[in-house]
Amino acid sequence: MSAVASMQSPTSSPEPTQKSTPIIIDGLRKSFGPNVILTDVTLSVTAGSAVALVGSNGSGKSTLLRCLVRLIEPDSGSISLLGDDVLSLNRAALKRLRSRVGFVFQKHNLVPRLSALTNVLHGAQGKVPSPRVWFQGLAPQHLRERALACLNEVGLADFASRPVDRLSGGQSQRVAIARALMQEPEIILADEPVASLDPEAGEQIMELLARLARDNGISLIFSTHHLEHAIEYSERVIGLRKGVLELDKPNTELTTSDLRSFYEPSRVSNESE
Ligand SMILES: Nc1ncnc2c1ncn2[C@@H]1O[C@H](COP(=O)(O)OP(=O)(O)O)[C@@H](O)[C@H]1O
Ligand SMILES: [Mg+2]
Incomplete structure (x- = not known):
């Protein structure tokens, strides 16, 4: 166990479900004006697991991560983080919750x-x-x-x-x-943490982040454009396309074409526009 893990103070007996599933999102929706950004996103993340969030620019990755701690206010749906019903928290309780969630930004x-x-x-x-x-x-x-x-x-x-x-x-x-x-933190949300780094530094940072999360039992969601990072540093890959969660697979079941097709412009959705 790392020095940081050993420094963690004991928490007051949380309920088993919040302990085992610290992130539960159900039917999350967000629009900016007339633009629907997130459509009925439903997702659970188990304790200590690492999840990669993929999707092309503008697919809603940052919006989703920010909605989780209400840096962006969602329109509807429910979010349970560490047992807290996030959307019903008052300011003080939200501040307390945010202190238990690490955020790592691109910049x-x-x-x-x-x-x-x-x-x-x-x-x-x-x-x-x-x-x-x-x-x-x-x-x-x-x-x-x-x-x-x-x-x-x-x-x-x-x-x-x-x-x-x-x-x-x-x-x-x-x-x-x-x-x-x-x-x-019990949760780390990392929004394209290596997007502004050169490939070698990016690799090192991803390696570090994934190892620290694993060693400290932290649940990690990281968004990324690097498909190889998604596969290597997570146990599960989820993908947003135009705000819809269209991919959710353990990465042992993931094929390269799953990911490639995910990043290619979708002819089907273009035709339907
Ligand atoms: N504060 C905002 N006001 C209006 N539109 C926004 C705002 N934030 C994000 N958007 C729009 O929401 C969509 C999704 O953005 P974002 O979540 O940043 O996508 P990603 O992180 O996947 O690139 C984009 O079309 C973006 O322009
Ligand atoms: Mg983003």
């Missing part, structure tokens, strides 16, 4: 002039009431130690005091992953 979303360690400390915001965690020098010793352990997990302990605008794209994404780990 890392770090504060550029602050050090790697301070950025990782930001991951503790939802857990610690004091704004002192924002500043490395003021954060309590135990949080600084944990942030350093998270940086160590992503291979960046030696870069703790370096401002993130002096790190490479791959290193910055590692800091973003360390920040997500700092949350001691």
Whole structure:
């Protein structure tokens, strides 16, 4: 077990279903104005499993991931995350839930002039009431130690005091992953986490993300345009086409043509337009 896993505090006896199925989405719908973006998306993810989300640009991947924690407000349907009925949570409860869900974006979303360690400390915001965690020098010793352990997990302990605008794209994404780990997340949602990296850095980041999720028993959904990443780093691949979940298979049953056809423009749907 990794250092981060061993730091996780015991949770108060959750019910078996929420423990075994931390993500349950049923009939999720979202439109922007007249444009229907997600149509009746239904999906469950079991604890500790890694799911790849594929689909061409504009198919609704980011919208789906953001709807899960209401960064985008869905129109209807239901979402259960870690046993919480997400759509009925008030602000405070939603904030608490978000603190248990790590989000890794395509662009890392770090504060550029602050050090790697301070950025990782930001991951503790939802857990610690004091704004002192924002500043490395003021954060309590135990949080600084944990942030350093998270940086160590992503291979960046030696870069703790370096401002993130002096790190490479791959290193910055590692800091973003360390920040997500700092949350001691039970779920990580990663939206095209390697899209802005070169192929080698992308491979390393995917490998790291999948390993950390596995070692820490974290449920992971990552969206990707790399079909080989989808196959290699997940146990199951789901695919959106124009907001409809048209593919959902364990990747042991997946054929290359499943994925290829999925990314080809669909003649059938074009003809029907
Ligand atoms: N805030 C928004 N307002 C209006 N349309 C949006 C908004 N966010 C996304 N969309 C539209 O929703 C569709 C799906 O977008 P997105 O979820 O980002 O797709 P993907 O991540 O698969 O590329 C696109 O057509 C996009 O233009
Ligand atoms: Mg997207």
